[in-house]
Amino acid sequence: MRDDDHDHPVGDGADPNGEPIIEARNITKSFGGAVAVDGVGLAVGAGEIHGLVGENGAGKSTLMRVLAGIVTPDHGVVSIDGVDLDAGNTRAALDAGIALVHQELSLVPEMTVAENILLGSTPTTSGFIKVSEQRRIAAEALNEIGVSVDLDEPIVRLSVALRQFVEIARAVARKPRVLILDEPTATLTPAETDYLLDMLQRLADRGLAIIYISHRIPEIFRICHRVTVLRDGKLVDNIAIADTTPDAVVDQMVGRELKIEEGQRREALPGSVVLSAEGIEAHRVNGIDLQVRAGEIVGLGGLVGAGRTELVRSIIGADIRSAGDVTITTDKGEARVRTYRSAVNNGLAYVPEERRTDGLALTMSVSDNVALPNRSELSRAGILSRSKIARRAQELAEVVGLRPPQVQREAGEYSGGNQQKIVLAKWLGRKPAVIVLDEPTRGVDVGAKAEIHRLIKELADNGTAVLVVSSDLPELLELSDLIHVVRDGRIAGTLDGSVADEKSVMSLASGEATVSGNGDPDDLVGSAQ
Amino acid sequence: MTAALELGSGESGDNLLARVRTVLGRRTEGRAVALLAVVAVVTAFLEPVVFTSYPVTLGRIALIGLVALGLTAVILMGELDLSVASTLAVSGVVMASIESLPLGIVAALLVGLMIGAANAFFVVAVGINSFIATLGMLFFLRGSAFVLSNEEPVRLANRDAGIAFGKPFLGPLTPRMLLFIGAFIALQVFVTRVRVGREFYAVGGNREAAYDAGIPVTRRIVTGFMISGFVAAMAGVINTLERTAADPTAGSTVLLASFAAAIVGGVLLTGGRGSIFGTLLGATSLGILQVALTLSGVQVDVQNIVIGLVLLLAVITDPNSVRGVVGSVRSLLQGRSRA
Amino acid sequence: MLLLGAVALAACGGDSDDGADGSDSEDVAGATADAEFEVYALLPQGNDQPYGTTYLPPMEAKAAELGLNLTITNSQYDADKQASECEVAVAAEPDLIILWPAVGDTVRPCLEAANDAGIPVTVTNSDVNPEDKDLTAAYSGPDTYGQGVASAEIFCDLAAGEDVGIIMVNGLTGNSTAIDREAGFEDTVNEQCPNVEILARQPGNWNKDDSQLAASEMITAVGAENIGGVYAADDTMVAGVIDALKARDIDPADLIVTSIGNTFLGNPLVLSGELDGTVFQSSSWDGENAATTAHEVLTGGADGDRVVKFMPSVKVTTDNAESPDVAPEW
Structure with a gap:
């Protein structure tokens, strides 16, 4: 597949010999007074992978949308091969060879893989779709990125990871000169991420200019030749990877000294069992038992699609379970939980994965969102007390580190990381007996991530039983006292958080260390219950 | 190198059974087929006349289904068109008001296209929600039909042509059925094989993605509404011919029947999912059911109850809902036995 | 399981009503005469309107007495629906069709279809247009x-x-x-x-x-x-x-x-x-005479001429x- 099979060590700087393919000069864009991008320039040459980093809200996405012609900048120009492009013209950008792989997946669920890859540029003869050519081009594009998938499969039937690859195939099918990827690995497992990064290097070797946006600093250092750091819409640095270090980049991003507490584990003193689930069966969940004690953080690891989200949703009663019992034991006694409502009434808090749709009312203010689960506490004779809500919300906003801590603003105006903090604040106000978190830091920048980790640990230290689902292995290892690895809707194995490592979790998750026949997994601390 | 990553592309297997399962799993008409089978079998036992005099049943299916076919084009894009029944009435009145039959037919169809364009204008240019825009259009057109007709049925100048139109034309098939079949084939091909029609799914399934991919979303919506308006006008023309007069109150049961056919056929009201074929199946189920119930002399109120049950059945047999219901029933029973 | 239940329910809904309607008339019929004639009554209203509510019972009772096995439809004044019900009725080949036109101007195709199939049609409540009268055997109803x-x-x-x-x-x-x-x-x-x-x-x-x-x-x-x-x-x-x-x-x-x-x-x-x-x-006169007029036509009491039975216009x-x-x- 790889025609030019020459060696291409990472970070040797492929660009300097040629003119840049894409160049953006002095881009400024503000939305209603707030400056999102402020005089930023960027140049990427053929064969170069250019990293773009910054905290959420630093202006990365806006800059990319300007490059792709989706957003019209207030000032500045984008040029390809020295020719200026018509600003804010998506078609012109596409025709000039700029392809953007969106952060939010932009595939049509009920259309097939082939149709999605050629969406908007379907080949036709007098209006009729040329099906064979459509399939041929789609197959070529998939081939080019080395992914094998049935062309006639509708997108809804694909895994999240496959959808991401189809999205990339779609960009590649346009034979772009510049490929922009916005957080492509956020939903991928480590193996899939590896594969994607290798693939990007191959594409760069063929002369593509690639702009790669990620929160994951190690990925940047693995594949990028140069990195651009943005903060608050301004360019902080543009430097060759060889000349910088991960710590330096993180410092530049956050603009303050931030110790990433990597591997810094807390001393867990688990109390009695608070959350107990027995024999849970539901859609994609095939008989699972688990317990979470007061002050304990239990992690659920596994691949995307292993059934973890389904498991927690059925435990908390948000989805119907076909069998199994769940009890929550607090100082008020033991309660059997069948519905989500009864779970919440018995002291459970839930922070869903899709916070945009499940966890927050985006058009309501931060303080109203925070008040939602605390209505009885904040109301007097059934009437919500405005001042009480505002005061309480303000307190909580400061505890979770909401920036800016303006609780009257709409939740939708905040960035992803801040929205997650609002969701946490919402539940912190209740001092829950149990909190269930699904991917608490997906798409969140490093600064906010560290703060969210701190909050979760604090909750546990204060006696809350914590159940957390995470695909982010370092996060899972850092937080969890006990890790259950889920595969195919079952617990494939249980590991003690203090001795588990990425390898042991992944081998359980991927099925390499299955409980084959009746044998026990050899090198694991705990076995499947 | 490429085989390095197995991402698990569904359950596409090698043997025939697995392939059949994969193909079936991709279709959205599964429930409509099952429902049709149940309805057909029950009817075959209770009212075999439904099948022995199949031209009557086909006629009923065409009556229910034609407007539903056009409506499906709009629903696929996640929009609604509530004005179809009024469009049918107005176009019929316009047609009957014109002395010359061919001229009247052309005028009626043009009226349908114009109504579709007007609906689309309100939805895409003014930015009104399609439910509200077409609800307004519904009242406007119904009122217009009454005003234009002077509140009474308008008789066709050429009644003999109308009566001849209602007679079988090709074998047992009347022109209505042939036009219905023609409309079905045309629309089915349009949304599966023609790029513009296929992109309706993108507009309904993920509008943002459709914009980003450079699909002219506005033009697609205009096209969809014009199809819906045209097909409704066509139904108005056919009805007026067959009845030899245009009734301004015509189509009072068309709106709900059309939506019911689409829903039973597995068309998702929020757009992006479903098919013209599904709507055909839905209309067929409802048509057979209605004829069977009419033959049994069942009161119209009871007929409505049965049709309502079928609609609910079609919706709750969505695999997710079934699982939910089974699960909650089971946990309820468990809870009882333990308490 | 649920699916079966709901289907059974739907089927029962249809069946039981069918049965109820049938048994009603059969009970009464059994007392007086055997059901000799199959008759379809295409009405534009039924128990959904005050007039229809008091029209139907006398009609059904009289029909049972005279040995008419009635199948009643209600088009709710929708001409298209009544036309389709007419097609169904013609296909079922009854001995006679009683028609109460939903929209007078639109019944001609129905009358022609019945005529072609050799099924006599009697009109109740509202007479058809003058030029359509020769396609019908009788009218009963208000003058x-x-x-x-x-x-x-x-x-x-x-x-x-x-x-x-x-x-x-x-x-x-x-x-x-x-x-x-x-x-x-x-x-x-x-x-x-x-x-x-x-x-x-x-x-x-x-x-x-x-x-x-x-x-x-x-x-x-x-x-x-x-x-x-x-x-x-x-x-x-x-x-x-x-x-x-x-x-x-x-x-x-x-x-x-x-x-x-x-x-x-x-x-x-x-x-x-x-x-x-x-x-x-009188709605009861109207309903009752729809049945008697139909019976008269069926038993040949009319020898070819169009029967017209006007409701007496009683002054109150x-x-x-x-x-x-x-x-x-x-």
């Missing part, structure tokens, strides 16, 4: 012209030769019942009491609100002092007129007021003296309003 005549006769009696100016509220423009009643009333007045002068006329569209508005406008137009009487084409509309008069401080009892219907709305108005006279339209005034013979039915 709409005669009702207008009867209402006018009450009026002329009360006017007693004096000059009276009146306002007239008619039914829906173009509706055949409205046209016939208006003609019956006007022809009779011109003939029997030319001293009565129609000062103004407007359609009240068979409903009370429209009628009230129309009456109010006419009162203004011709001047309250010139009005000595009112005719409205049905009881519902006359109630609207009476309200309009009261709103102008005119006591309806001082005027001559007549209408048609003798409904639950009209009969008390007669008793209270606000309405001087109305004409009884203060003298007889309490009589059980004219007890309102709808």
Whole structure:
């Protein structure tokens, strides 16, 4: 597949010999007074992978949308091969060879893989779709990125990871000169991420200019030749990877000294069992038992699609379970939980994965969102007390580190990381007996991530039983006292958080260390219950 | 190198059974087929006349289904068109008001296209929600039909042509059925094989993605509404011919029947999912059911109850809902036995 | 499991009702005669309207007595639906079809289809258009012209030769019942009491609100002092007129007021003296005679000529309003 099979060590700087393919000069864009991008320039040459980093809200996405012609900048120009492009013209950008792989997946669920890859540029003869050519081009594009998938499969039937690859195939099918990827690995497992990064290097070797946006600093250092750091819409640095270090980049991003507490584990003193689930069966969940004690953080690891989200949703009663019992034991006694409502009434808090749709009312203010689960506490004779809500919300906003801590603003105006903090604040106000978190830091920048980790640990230290689902292995290892690895809707194995490592979790998750026949997994601390 | 990553592309297997399962799993008409089978079998036992005099049943299916076919084009894009029944009435009145039959037919169809364009204008240019825009259009057109007709049925100048139109034309098939079949084939091909029609799914399934991919979303919506308006006008023309007069109150049961056919056929009201074929199946189920119930002399109120049950059945047999219901029933029973 | 349950439920819903309808008529039929004839009755209303509710039971009872096995449909005044029900009826090859046209102008194809299949059609309640009459075997129902005549006769009696100016509220423009009643009333007045002068006329569209508005406008137009009487084409509309008069401080009892219907709305108005006279339209007569007329045609009592059975236009005034013979039915 790889025609030019020459060696291409990472970070040797492929660009300097040629003119840049894409160049953006002095881009400024503000939305209603707030400056999102402020005089930023960027140049990427053929064969170069250019990293773009910054905290959420630093202006990365806006800059990319300007490059792709989706957003019209207030000032500045984008040029390809020295020719200026018509600003804010998506078609012109596409025709000039700029392809953007969106952060939010932009595939049509009920259309097939082939149709999605050629969406908007379907080949036709007098209006009729040329099906064979459509399939041929789609197959070529998939081939080019080395992914094998049935062309006639509708997108809804694909895994999240496959959808991401189809999205990339779609960009590649346009034979772009510049490929922009916005957080492509956020939903991928480590193996899939590896594969994607290798693939990007191959594409760069063929002369593509690639702009790669990620929160994951190690990925940047693995594949990028140069990195651009943005903060608050301004360019902080543009430097060759060889000349910088991960710590330096993180410092530049956050603009303050931030110790990433990597591997810094807390001393867990688990109390009695608070959350107990027995024999849970539901859609994609095939008989699972688990317990979470007061002050304990239990992690659920596994691949995307292993059934973890389904498991927690059925435990908390948000989805119907076909069998199994769940009890929550607090100082008020033991309660059997069948519905989500009864779970919440018995002291459970839930922070869903899709916070945009499940966890927050985006058009309501931060303080109203925070008040939602605390209505009885904040109301007097059934009437919500405005001042009480505002005061309480303000307190909580400061505890979770909401920036800016303006609780009257709409939740939708905040960035992803801040929205997650609002969701946490919402539940912190209740001092829950149990909190269930699904991917608490997906798409969140490093600064906010560290703060969210701190909050979760604090909750546990204060006696809350914590159940957390995470695909982010370092996060899972850092937080969890006990890790259950889920595969195919079952617990494939249980590991003690203090001795588990990425390898042991992944081998359980991927099925390499299955409980084959009746044998026990050899090198694991705990076995499947 | 490429085989390095197995991402698990569904359950596409090698043997025939697995392939059949994969193909079936991709279709959205599964429930409509099952429902049709149940309805057909029950009817075959209770009212075999439904099948022995199949031209009557086909006629009923065409009556229910034609407007539903056009409506499906709009629903696929996640929009609604509530004005179809009024469009049918107005176009019929316009047609009957014109002395010359061919001229009247052309005028009626043009009226349908114009109504579709007007609906689309309100939805895409003014930015009104399609439910509200077409609800307004519904009242406007119904009122217009009454005003234009002077509140009474308008008789066709050429009644003999109308009566001849209602007679079988090709074998047992009347022109209505042939036009219905023609409309079905045309629309089915349009949304599966023609790029513009296929992109309706993108507009309904993920509008943002459709914009980003450079699909002219506005033009697609205009096209969809014009199809819906045209097909409704066509139904108005056919009805007026067959009845030899245009009734301004015509189509009072068309709106709900059309939506019911689409829903039973597995068309998702929020757009992006479903098919013209599904709507055909839905209309067929409802048509057979209605004829069977009419033959049994069942009161119209009871007929409505049965049709309502079928609609609910079609919706709750969505695999997710079934699982939910089974699960909650089971946990309820468990809870009882333990308490 | 659920699917089966729901299907069974749906099937039961259909079945049990079918069964109930069938057994009703069979029970009665068993007592008198065997079911000899299959008859489809294509009606535009049923238990969803007051008239239909009191029309159906006498019809069903009579049919059972005469050995007619009825299958009744209700098109809810949708011409397309009735046309489709007509197709179903023709396909079922009954011995006769009873038709109450939903929209008179649209029934010709149905009549032709029945004719082609050799199925006789009798018409009930509202007659078909004159040119379609030769495709039908009989009509039974109100004599709409005669009702207008009867209402006018009450009026002329009360006017007693004096000059009276009146306002007239008619039914829906173009509706055949409205046209016939208006003609019956006007022809009779011109003939029997030319001293009565129609000062103004407007359609009240068979409903009370429209009628009230129309009456109010006419009162203004011709001047309250010139009005000595009112005719409205049905009881519902006359109630609207009476309200309009009261709103102008005119006591309806001082005027001559007549209408048609003798409904639950009209009969008390007669008793209270606000309405001087109305004409009884009996829904039970209508339903019963739909069945007897059909039976007559089936048993060949008609030998070729079109049977026409008019409902007697019984006058209802203060003298007889309490009589059980004219007890309102709808």
